[in-house]
Amino acid sequence: MALGKYDPERIENKWQDEWNSSRCFEVEVDPSRPKYYVLEMFPYPSGKIHMGHVRNYSIADVVARYKRMRGFNVLHPMGWDAFGLPAENAAIKNKSHPAQWTYGNIAEMRAQLKRLGYSYDWRRELATCRPEYYKWEQLFFLKFLEKGLVYRKNSPVNWCGSCQTVLANEQVEDGRCWRCDSEVEQKQLEQWFLRITAYADELLDDLKMLEGGWPERVLTMQRNWIGRSVGAQVKFQVKGMDEVVEVFTTRPDTLCGATFMSLAAEHPLVEKLIAGSPEAEKVRAFCRDVANMDRIKRGADDLEKEGVFTGAYCINPLTGREMPIHVANFVLMGYGTGAVMAVPAHDQRDFEFARKYDLPMRVVIQPKGETLNPAAMTAAYADPGILVNSGEFDGLENEKAKETIVARLAERNLAKPTVNYRLRDWNISRQRFWGAPIPVVYCEKCGIVGVPPEDLPVRLPEDAVMRTDGKSPLPFMDSFAQASCPKCGGPARRETDTMDTFVESSWYFLRYTSARLDTAPFDAAALKYWAPVDQYIGGIEHAILHLLYARFFTKILRDEGYPVSDEPFAHLLTQGMVLKDGAKMSKSKGNVVDPNAMIGRYGADATRLFILFASPPEKDLEWSDAGIEGAYRFLGRIWRLVEELEGALVAVKPCAPVEGELSPRAKDLRRKEHDTVRRVTRDIENAFQFNTAVAALMELVNELYAAKDELRTRPEGPRVLSSAVATTLALLSPVAPHLCEELWQVLGHATHLSEEPWPLHDEAALARDEVEVVVQVNGKVRGRAKLATDASEEEVRSVALGLENVAKHLEGKEIAKIVLIPGKLVSIVAR
Structure with a gap:
């Protein structure tokens, strides 16, 4: 055949051209065939793909190609999560428009993906920064606004001064911006929110549908983030003031054991409580420090508990005792009411805080048959038991006491049963240019008015000039900001905030089903056929960001009448990272492996083969130069085999x-x-x-x-x-x-x-004509015998006992039992 030397570049270019010209990976709706929708989390167009991309996309491509060969009609699309700060920052640096940087990067990355031979239906390619994409997102916004699922309010927000924008709670990591690592501060701003809490119960309950299809780790992370708790709202009167502290508690049975109150640093009552008191400046300084801490870190069990006394007291509604009010670093304003009734004998965080600041501790739940001594306790007692030191409730089992105590306080309007969530509504306002414009105007006469659907999209101006101070140019562009009110025709001002980029990624997987449709966001028949995604592949880092938002968006769109299922992704694979020298690849560590260099040296096939062979997909993968060299040699070995x-x-x-x-x-x-x-x-x-x-x-x-x-x-x-x-x-x-x-x-x-x-x-x-059978004596291998596959039990026993080494180990012993496993094992028990 004289194949010549294995030349990956020549072969790979040839077949990529052939697949492109034959359009063999393009698919259409075909009800006569079973469908399979495989999808990777789409990339941000940074300019170059990295080895993490290669791993993610190679996994998906194997699945897509395998399922095609198994007879499925396979949808495997690709697109670009194209809005975001890096494009804007690059445009500021290069004195250009973000679109120029973005589209240039898309072209570069598209070429890289094609060079790897991935089987995408490129006709369906989309970029979220294109008006024909975000037009439909703006339409969704208007529909949600009509239904009250979008609203605007003044709120304390996470503000990144470097990026000049608000961040969602999930985008703050250890008190720093997830994008630029700058310290995040708290700021009060008018912001737009999506009411994700309206779907909290369904988002939590429907996780049951995903068991077995999603990693348990991701399901647990989402359950914890939604954080549903059943309990009661209880009122505590502030001593000497016409103010009430309301708390949410899951343990009303321990109310008689509450000995102090803990408030979040952001609680609106703090300033009223400290006004004119000697503790005021100390409390304010503490609140400033705590408010800028990372929200997740503040809620962690291992956080060092710290606090400061406000100088004020509240009254326990059940016992009438005064309770000192503290500000504590572990209390979050975003959970419950931002106030915690502290029961140190029965809550570990309160226990640690009380021990540190020498605060009183009162046991009100005893384990059956035991007596707890507060002074001798080394940890809080949080298990079931019987109420003590609780007046008329003494002797009740604590679960029964919960209902009884809440009912008694409810008679005095001091408590009510409540369900609480850790989940907060989604802040989608961003004070940046490179994002989807929010389609509303502000009219002095009419208030907030949505842009009519026929006037969509509200386009980002192509003539915008990026500001060197990092601020969005939109508020300073009269050509964009000045508008007419759609209701009264009078002068109005356009909203200059843009949407969080996670809004775009919350529905892109549905748009792929009819990516070129210009009369509606989706073709109903295509959506019904292709959705949901059968296999989704991406990083664990999106467990409580993108994956939760995408589930929420799917449910809203379902309720808007679109033919989508309750859940967007039937199966989820979270692939491990690609490491080099034991660390995640990064420029700062100097351990980046460039996919282009590997493809140029070894070819796309060898690069794909190594990255799939080196580790199971859910585990981290350690890059090995010897490993990719071995993959290349293996392919060359197959080439030579055919030639020989x-x-x-x-x-x-x-x-x-x-x-x-x-x-x-x-x-x-x-x-x-x-x-x-x-x-x-x-x-x-x-x-x-x-x-x-x-x-x-x-x-x-x-x-x-x-x-x-x-x-x-x-x-x-x-x-x-x-x-x-x-x-x-x-x-x-x-x-x-x-x-x-x-x-x-x-x-x-x-x-x-x-x-x-x-x-x-x-x-x-x-089938084998002969099988090798292992022979054991008292559990130890003493021989092997070749036997016909249809040998009788008697023949097997005879051959096994006739083996020289077996006979040797049976000398002087009596055979108690012989166990046969056909075709595999003869086990002889002898005494």
Whole structure:
């Protein structure tokens, strides 16, 4: 055949051109075929793909190609999460428009993805910064505004001075901006919110639908973030003031044990409580420090508990005792009411705080048969028990006491049953230019007025000049900011905030189903056919950001009448990171591996093969130069195998039937071929274990090399060898598609390998004429015997007992029992 040297660049360019010209990965709705929608979280167009991208997209591409070969109508699209701060910052630096930077990066990254041979339907490509995309997002906003799911209010917000914008709570990490790592401060601003809390119960309850399809870790993170708690709202009168502190508690049974009150640093009562008191400046300083702490860190169990006394007291509504009011760093304004009744004997955080500041502790729940001494306790007692020191409620089991105490306080209008959530409404206002404009105007006469749907999209101005101070230019552009009121026709001012970029990524997966439709956001028939996404792939870092928002958006759109399911992603795979020298790749660490360099040196197939073989997809992967070199050598070995079998191979399908008598070597190769099909299919189908699938293929290639010289001279040899080679190429093609397509063509096939059906193993080909049976004596291996597969039990026993080493270990002993596992084991128990 004289194939010549394996040349990845030539082969890969050839097949990428062929796939493009034949449009073989483009799909349409086809109700006669089962659909499969596989999707990776789309990238931000930063200018270059990194190895994390390569891993994510290679995993998805194997799934897409495999499912096509299994007969599914596969939707596998790609697009760009194109709005955001990096484009704006780059435009400021380069004195250009963000669109110029963004579209240039998209072109570069698109070329890189095509060079890797991913099987995308590029007709469906979208970029969220295009008006034809965000037009529909603006329409959704207006619909949500009509229904009260969007609202505007003055609120304390996380403000990044460097990025000059508000951040959602989820975008603040350790008190710093998730984008630029600058310290975040608290600021009061009028902001737009999406009422995600209206769906809190459904978002929580529907996680049950995803069990088995999503990683349990992600489900747990979402359950904790939503944080539903059933309890009571209780009122505490402030001593000497006409003010009430309201608390939410899940433990009203411990109310008689409440000995002090803890407030969040942001609580609106703090200033009233400290006004004119000697503690005022100390409390204000403490509040400033705490308010700028990371919200998640403040709620962590291992946080060092700190606080300051306000000088004020409140009254316990059940006991009438005075309770000192403190400000504490572990109390969050965003959870409950921002106030906590402190019961140090029965809550560990309160226990630690009380011990640190020498505050009183009162036991009100006793375990049955025990007496707790507050002075001797080393930790809070939070388990069930019987009420003590609780007046008329003494002797009640604590669960029963919860209802009784709340009912008693409710008679005096001091408590009511309440369900509380950790989840807060989603702040979507961003004071930046490069985002989707919020489609409302402010009219002095009419107030807030939505832009009429027929006037959408509200476009970002193409002539905007980025400001060197980092502020958005929109408020300073009269051509954009000045508008007419759609209601009265009078002068109005356009909203100059733009939407959080997570809004765009909350529905893009649905737009792919009809990405070029210009009369509606979705074609109903296409949406009904393709949704939901069958397999979604992306990073764990999006567990309580994008994944929660996408679930929320899907439910809103369902309630707007779009034919979508209750959940957007049936299955989720969160792939591990790509590491180098034990650390995540980053420029600052100097350990970045450039995909372009790897593709240039080893080819796309070898890069894909290594990154899929080196680790199971859900685990972190340690980059290895030797590993990718090994992947390249393995592909070269397959190339040489086909070349060395010149004249002995014929164009047969995988697992081709073979007539006539087979030699032992032919039977062994055929058995290995069918066993490999079984193993690879199982590993991909059940758990995407591509690493073990590739390992099985390497074993098959080894068997081909061992058998080729003998079999090429036998009558059945060419067909047996050809079948095994064809099977190798078919099974490997989702991982290394270019090489496999080329060799498939070399074998004489006129079809594309990607259009061939997936091989199916034949159980009959797996049968063995002889099996090796292990023989144990008292649990230790003492011999092995070759036996016919249809040997009787008596024959098996006779052969096993006749083995020399077995007989030796039975000398002087009496056989108590012989256990047979057909085809595998003879276990002899002797005394």
